[in-house]
Amino acid sequence: MLSVEEALEKILRKINILEDESVPLLDSLGQVLDEDIISDIDVPPLDNSAMDGYAVRSQDTIGATSKSPKFLRVIDTVMAGSISRQEVVPGTAIRIMTGAPVPAGADSVVQFEDTAEEPRKTATADQTVSEVGILAEAKPGRNVRRAGEVIARGATSLRKGTVIRPAEIGLMASLGKSQVKAIRRPVVAILATGDEVTEINQPLPEGKIYNSNTYSIAGLVKRYGCIPKILGIARDNEDELVSKLRQVEDVDMLLTTGGVSMGDYDLVKDILARDGDMVFWKVRVKPGKPLAFGMIKINSKRGLTKTIPHLGLPGNSVSCMVSFELFVRPALLKMMGKRQLAKPTIEAIIEDTVKNDDGRRIYDRAIIERRNGHYYARLTGPQGSGILTSMSLANGLVLIPEDRKKVNKGEVVQVLMLDWNEEVNL
Amino acid sequence: MLSVEEALEKILRKINILEDESVPLLDSLGQVLDEDIISDIDVPPLDNSAMDGYAVRSQDTIGATSKSPKFLRVIDTVMAGSISRQEVVPGTAIRIMTGAPVPAGADSVVQFEDTAEEPRKTATADQTVSEVGILAEAKPGRNVRRAGEVIARGATSLRKGTVIRPAEIGLMASLGKSQVKAIRRPVVAILATGDEVTEINQPLPEGKIYNSNTYSIAGLVKRYGCIPKILGIARDNEDELVSKLRQVEDVDMLLTTGGVSMGDYDLVKDILARDGDMVFWKVRVKPGKPLAFGMIKINSKRGLTKTIPHLGLPGNSVSCMVSFELFVRPALLKMMGKRQLAKPTIEAIIEDTVKNDDGRRIYDRAIIERRNGHYYARLTGPQGSGILTSMSLANGLVLIPEDRKKVNKGEVVQVLMLDWNEEVNL
Numbered sequence A, B: 001m002l003s004v005e006e007a008l009e010k011i012l013r014k015i016n017i018l019e020d021e022s023v024p025l026l027d028s029l030g031q032v033l034d035e036d037i038i039s040d041i042d043v044p045p046l047d048n049s050a051m052d053g054y055a056v057r058s059q060d061t062i063g064a065t066s067k068s069p070k071f072l073r074v075i076d077t078v079m080a081g082s083i084s085r086q087e088v089v090p091g092t093a094i095r096i097m098t099g100a101p102v103p104a105g106a107d108s109v110v111q112f113e114d115t116a117e118e119p120r121k122t123a124t125a126d127q128t129v130s131e132v133g134i135l136a137e138a139k140p141g142r143n144v145r146r147a148g149e150v151i152a153r154g155a156t157s158l159r160k161g162t163v164i165r166p167a168e169i170g171l172m173a174s175l176g177k178s179q180v181k182a183i184r185r186p187v188v189a190i191l192a193t194g195d196e197v198t199e200i201n202q203p204l205p206e207g208k209i210y211n212s213n214t215y216s217i218a219g220l221v222k223r224y225g226c227i228p229k230i231l232g233i234a235r236d237n238e239d240e241l242v243s244k245l246r247q248v249e250d251v252d253m254l255l256t257t258g259g260v261s262m263g264d265y266d267l268v269k270d271i272l273a274r275d276g277d278m279v280f281w282k283v284r285v286k287p288g289k290p291l292a293f294g295m296i297k298i299n300s301k302r303g304l305t306k307t308i309p310h311l312g313l314p315g316n317s318v319s320c321m322v323s324f325e326l327f328v329r330p331a332l333l334k335m336m337g338k339r340q341l342a343k344p345t346i347e348a349i350i351e352d353t354v355k356n357d358d359g360r361r362i363y364d365r366a367i368i369e370r371r372n373g374h375y376y377a378r379l380t381g382p383q384g385s386g387i388l389t390s391m392s393l394a395n396g397l398v399l400i401p402e403d404r405k406k407v408n409k410g411e412v413v414q415v416l417m418l419d420w421n422e423e424v425n426l
Helices: A004-013 A166-174 A213-223 A238-246 A268-275 A317-335 A389-393 B004-013 B166-174 B213-223 B238-246 B268-275 B317-335 B389-393
Strands: A020-024 A053-056 A070-078 A092-096 A108-111 A131-134 A156-158 A179-183 A187-193 A227-234 A253-257 A277-280 A292-299 A305-313 A345-350 A361-371 A374-379 A396-400 A412-417 B020-024 B053-056 B070-078 B092-096 B108-111 B131-134 B156-158 B179-183 B187-193 B227-234 B253-257 B277-280 B292-299 B305-313 B345-350 B361-371 B374-379 B396-400 B412-417
Touching: A004 A277, A004 A292, A004 A317, A053 A070, A053 A131, A092 A131, A156 A166, A166 B213, A166 B317, A166 B389, A187 A213, A187 A238, A213 A227, A213 A253, A213 A317, A213 B166, A227 A238, A238 A268, A238 A292, A253 A317, A268 A277, A268 A292, A268 A305, A305 A317, A317 A361, A317 A389, A317 B166, A345 A361, A345 A396, A361 A389, A361 A412, A374 A396, A374 A412, A389 B166, B004 B277, B004 B292, B004 B317, B053 B070, B053 B131, B092 B131, B156 B166, B187 B213, B187 B238, B213 B227, B213 B253, B213 B317, B227 B238, B238 B268, B238 B292, B253 B317, B268 B277, B268 B292, B268 B305, B305 B317, B317 B361, B317 B389, B345 B361, B345 B396, B361 B389, B361 B412, B374 B396, B374 B412
Parallel strands: A070 A092, A187 A227, A187 A253, A253 A305, A345 A374, B070 B092, B187 B227, B187 B253, B253 B305, B345 B374
Antiparallel strands: A020 A179, A053 A092, A053 A108, A070 A131, A277 A292, A292 A305, A345 A412, A361 A374, A361 A396, A396 A412, B020 B179, B053 B092, B053 B108, B070 B131, B277 B292, B292 B305, B345 B412, B361 B374, B361 B396, B396 B412
């Protein structure tokens, strides 16, 4: 049976990065840039003041102190967004606001706090004081932000492959950019299978269960920035399953839940083996052993067909979610053009003893807490693969290696973090 | 001047949790539950099989081994979603699929691997084998999932105040729930101020800069699960600013950028002081000193007014984003009903020497990397408050305490993490 790493490698080998799209700047959040961003302006565009104060010639301030101020004649006021047509000549200064372009002749700005003029609440150009006392020396370049110091014209400010976060959005806006070329978000079809599965929001017939997998998986698809397309439920018969699969159009991945274990009515893997290109259907992991992976043909636009990856997730609710985190998430991130595919992992001291009796890698649900500079991992309780409450209580998955029969309380274990605090603020 | 903690406390004291709304299950991802979820069904609804195999009376399997199998007569087959009307009496067994209800009379399930019947690809009820060899003893309860073992009827499965993640969505679906009572997402109005600011996607007039703050802030608002409402740009004159503020309707928070420092044309704080209830306008932090906070009246539905928090963020692009992370983010999370308001913090070894000459708390932009079991923090380069590229390079903010004149290379510092790997997958 394949190890987790072998299975993941087989999946990722079949996954290609999707094509790009042109998307409005703000909508691109979380997508991956598919172009180098080369600036056609200097940022800032002109030398400008970092402070509110007076633009001066630094020579004119030599020897200035609060006890012996140097007095300069004020010849103009310049605000951010304006340009002074005056030149600062010896013995003069121009009153300047933060962000305003530094006038000709000036090489530094003395902030208000270092002048004899107290800041005033309101002032217009008319009310400009005629003289100002400079109370401190200003070195050349003091409080001046140089044109192009953030981004020079012609420079590459962001590289193709960068994940677009709020800072990158701001950076592109500072260059005037309103549309971005980014790898598009994968559309993921989700199909539940099984005669026992009933849609939510209706009474539950005897012997049936509600369709929870579709919703936990759709939630995960959304959480990682992709678009879920819910296909409903297919009964456990070949005709219905094949007909549902024929309706799958123009998606980038198919996820089915259920129908992949050893039972007579587990059709998904049989159909995949017959109609698709089945790569594997079992992984040495617990929960999540019955995972099927293959490539299947679906209908595309205008009667064409295309081949997409299909992951047949186990029907048990915990197995289904854990399989998603281990195998589907990295595949989707790769499609999106991301390079960091692994979830963050930490080391923690386990507070329970865990036995491993069948040589599979175990991912047990745990509550991770930091105390006295160490992380501690406490199991959530019973670890049955249908006990979805264990996923709801957990913020991490404790890894028990396949070659360990037993991990004792107090040992250090690897933990795959599901969430960092409340960083799940979608 | 207020410390970061004092300023944050003053802000949070004025923030109330928003009212709830009824929202479709999947849309509630990232919101906070505003009701206890009490189950009106058992999950699973009936005792059912955890494996594909044979439902038996455990007594009938005593002494069974692969060398001396116990043979039982097969009287029925039961699939998931069906119920067998037969009873397992001594000497009989019912073929059973994973998830199918355990028939009357049976108290355990023997999985296929422990029977003489090899799993077959297809079978219908007609083809049921008439006899099966049991190759191992089955203890009572073996491979049986008990009715209600995940969630018992009447039990509270999720408490009011829980953050809704994919697992919680799955859990609620497993109870048949399709609508959720959750605290609604805050709507955040964003208004840029300044004569120098020009809208993106048009040529840049001389002396002007593009409006980047609106987009970086809107990106942050989205990233944390709230709804940005972009109001555009107000010029630096009182009439225009007041008239723009009058148009703010039915939002939960107002963010302005710029207009809060010492300059003559920094109107925001003056208008806030006059028309609103200004709480403070300076914080002992770098970047981000000129932060204004107050409560202002805006128009609400049907001619009513309401009072909302207003944060006047600094105009410098880095200061603006850092102020958001330090002050706006916790305020929004509190509005959303979240309890964990702080970003994750780690300890790292700093790889640069940082001076602190004016007694403010510094948050320097840094690249955090893990090497040999330790985190290392390397500054992104020049730390000017207008150098937005520093935010784009950074994944963390290094904290330099207000009472330290200098922190030396090699010292351990606190780091507020902006992102964990690529966990920014919106």
